[in-house]
Amino acid sequence: METNDDLTARGALRPAPENFLTPSQIAEVSKGRRDFLRAAFAAAGAVAAAPAALAQGAGDPDILEPLPWATSLGKPVAALPYGQPSRYERGLQRRQSPGLTQTDAASVSFTPLQGTFGIVTPSGLHFERHHQGWYDIDPRRHRFMINGGAPGMIRTPKVFTLDDIMRLPSVSRFHFIECGANTGMEWGNAAVPTVQYTHGMLACSEFTGVPLRVLLEECGADFAKGKFVLAEGADGSSMTRTIPIDSVLSGEVLVAYGQNGEMLRPENGYPLRLVVPGVQGVSWVKWLRRCELGDKPYGTKDETIHYVDLLPDGTHRQYTSIQEVKSVITTPSGGQKLLARGFYTISGLAWSGRGRIRRVDVSTDGGRNWVQAQLQGPVMAKCLTRFSAPWVWRGETALLQARATDETGHVQPTYGRMREVRGTRSIYHNNSIQTWRVAASGEVDNVQVL
Numbered sequence: 001m002e003t004n005d006d007l008t009a010r011g012a013l014r015p016a017p018e019n020f021l022t023p024s025q026i027a028e029v030s031k032g033r034r035d036f037l038r039a040a041f042a043a044a045g046a047v048a049a050a051p052a053a054l055a056q057g058a059g060d061p062d063i064l065e066p067l068p069w070a071t072s073l074g075k076p077v078a079a080l081p082y083g084q085p086s087r088y089e090r091g092l093q094r095r096q097s098p099g100l101t102q103t104d105a106a107s108v109s110f111t112p113l114q115g116t117f118g119i120v121t122p123s124g125l126h127f128e129r130h131h132q133g134w135y136d137i138d139p140r141r142h143r144f145m146i147n148g149g150a151p152g153m154i155r156t157p158k159v160f161t162l163d164d165i166m167r168l169p170s171v172s173r174f175h176f177i178e179c180g181a182n183t184g185m186e187w188g189n190a191a192v193p194t195v196q197y198t199h200g201m202l203a204c205s206e207f208t209g210v211p212l213r214v215l216l217e218e219c220g221a222d223f224a225k226g227k228f229v230l231a232e233g234a235d236g237s238s239m240t241r242t243i244p245i246d247s248v249l250s251g252e253v254l255v256a257y258g259q260n261g262e263m264l265r266p267e268n269g270y271p272l273r274l275v276v277p278g279v280q281g282v283s284w285v286k287w288l289r290r291c292e293l294g295d296k297p298y299g300t301k302d303e304t305i306h307y308v309d310l311l312p313d314g315t316h317r318q319y320t321s322i323q324e325v326k327s328v329i330t331t332p333s334g335g336q337k338l339l340a341r342g343f344y345t346i347s348g349l350a351w352s353g354r355g356r357i358r359r360v361d362v363s364t365d366g367g368r369n370w371v372q373a374q375l376q377g378p379v380m381a382k383c384l385t386r387f388s389a390p391w392v393w394r395g396e397t398a399l400l401q402a403r404a405t406d407e408t409g410h411v412q413p414t415y416g417r418m419r420e421v422r423g424t425r426s427i428y429h430n431n432s433i434q435t436w437r438v439a440a441s442g443e444v445d446n447v448q449v450l
């Protein structure tokens with residue numbers, strides 16, 4: 001099997017998701033056409049016909065010659081019982097950030113947002129964040145318990161097997177999940193080169209599961225007294241998070257087993273994970289094994305030492321769980337290169353933990369002028385929304401920005417505004433406006449505009 005390096009060496013790997021041809025290959029294709037054009041000009045009377053033929057790809061061997069895939073037998077069905085992306089797409093990968101310390105067990109990989117379309121993240125590209133590595137848990141040995149907590153909160157403690165849970169009526173819903181630390185490296189300055197690393201602790205899937213409320217009711221939960229659920233994972237990190245009861249009672253918190261039409265991937269919590277729409281990723285407890293009900297927040301290690309917001313005066317904010325309105329342009333974005341002047345579609349993603357996206361505005365001059373982007377439907381609550389705006393690049397230096405507004409009226413702040421209120425030393429909940437600078441050479445990099 002060829003490695004990425006082999007493929008890159010012989011020019012077979014897509015250099016950037018929207019460029020199938022390398023610059024030298026593009027030169028080859030246009031050279032073929034130029035040669036044809038010269039020949040056409042040499043022939044009397046062909047002058048008028050040549051430009052039309054050129055536009056239709058005359059002289060291009062990839063059109064004119066019999067190609068292997070048209071003159072031989074293809075592979076049989078089920079040669080791959082579980083389908084794989086094309087080998088030419090092998091450059092599209094989850095990656096570890098060059099800006100972070102890499103360890104074996106406590107780790108994070110980032111979604112390649114620059115190369116995905118629409119709003120759904122393919123399961124194999126969903127970012128990973130593990131506090132103590134991941135496991136492929138045997139579903140026959142996995143148990144989900146509802147027990148304990150404050151006295152009398154759970155009348156009938158129960159243990160559920162996966163089969164028990166999958167017999168119940170399920171719901172399937174599209175939601176984004178974003179780590180609270182997404183874009184965290186950018187607090188001080190523009191720190192990492194690509195959108196994969198600035199915003200790639202973000203994914204969106206169709207999740208299938210049973211509302212946690214239904215399971216709590218099964219156990220005779222006392223919702224008059226119980227105000228907070230504690231959720232606990234089965235992994236060695238002892239991940240425990242407090243979930244306010246309102247989101248549970250509304251039915252939106254799910255004990256999920258499905259992701260994009262199949263069982264969850266092991267890295268994403270197989271066989272059970274909590275889905276807490278709109279709330280930072282850490283509360284989406286993976287390998288979920290137990291819940292209890294209490295009358296106050298639990299103040300666990302993952303709520304007191306981690307996932308607190310350091311403010312300029314040195315104090316910490318706790319339980320800032322909702323992921324506020326945010327957006328980012330995914331193409332063109334850092335590390336990509338515009339190969340020619342002319343028409344481009346600026347495209348990106350917008351989301352809010354408070355509900356639906358109402359509008360997205362796009363600027364190409366660093367926020368002086370804005371145009372309203374088109375939103376691609378359906379626009380769903382606490383879900384990614386794809387936006388786009390047409391743009392003609394005339395070779396000038398450009399500063400590309402997107403600014404989202406959600407249905408509650410919240411608007412993304414500039415970096416200047418964000419730092420006034422929240423300082424520069426925080427990690428979590430950075431929803432500032434991202435800027436990509438397009439240089440006259442067409443190269444795109446990460447900069448900050450205050």
Ligand SMILES: Nc1nc2c(c(=O)[nH]1)N[C@H]1C(S)=C(S)[C@@H](COP(=O)(O)O)O[C@H]1N2
Nearest residue numbers: 127128129130131179233239268281282286
């Ligand atoms: N049990 C358990 N649940 C966990 C974690 C973990 O380490 N263990 N990491 C949390 C964090 S910090 C995030 S951002 C999300 C990441 O989910 P993903 O790996 O499916 O992207 O899972 C959360 N749930």
Ligand SMILES: [Mo]
Nearest residue numbers: 179180281282
């Ligand atoms: Mo996270």
